[in-house]
Amino acid sequence: MNAKNQSALNPAPVRASQRGFTLVEIMVVIVIIGLLATIVVPNIMSASDEAKEGKALTDVKMIAGSVRMYYAKHSRLPETLEDLVTKDDKGRSELLELPKDPWNTDYELVEGDTHRDFEVISCGPDTSPGTDDDISSKSQRDG
DSSP: OOHHHHHHHSOOOOOGGGSSOOHHHHHHHHHHHHHHHHHHHHHHHHHHHHHHHHHHHHHHHHHHHHHHHHHHHHSSOOSSGGGGTSOOTTSOOSOSSOOBOTTSOBOEEEEOSSSSOEEEEEOTTTTOTTSTTOEESSOGGGO
């Protein structure tokens, strides 16, 4: 074998300083990952909260529509939202099931000033009725 072939088969030994990452390099990568996490995680959490509020708003509007259908059939508001899932003589109901809001609390039916006025609400993230974070079936312009 000549020297040219032997160098191709046996590469030159690697120096100890070229074998892997140094502690400083690893620490720099960890710091960068930590900084990225502090930027990304709050944005993800905010998106999750917005999605829950959107689902609750969709649910209260859908339940309010079912209350209006109940009123059209019975000429009165239901006593509770459970009346919407109770089947009539023909086995029909306004809703198949009554959902819970994204914070795992029940939606509430609040009667208004007249016999036909009502509001469906979700208690919102704090799960307490009558607070600023409640989500209502009435739009802002309805007051």
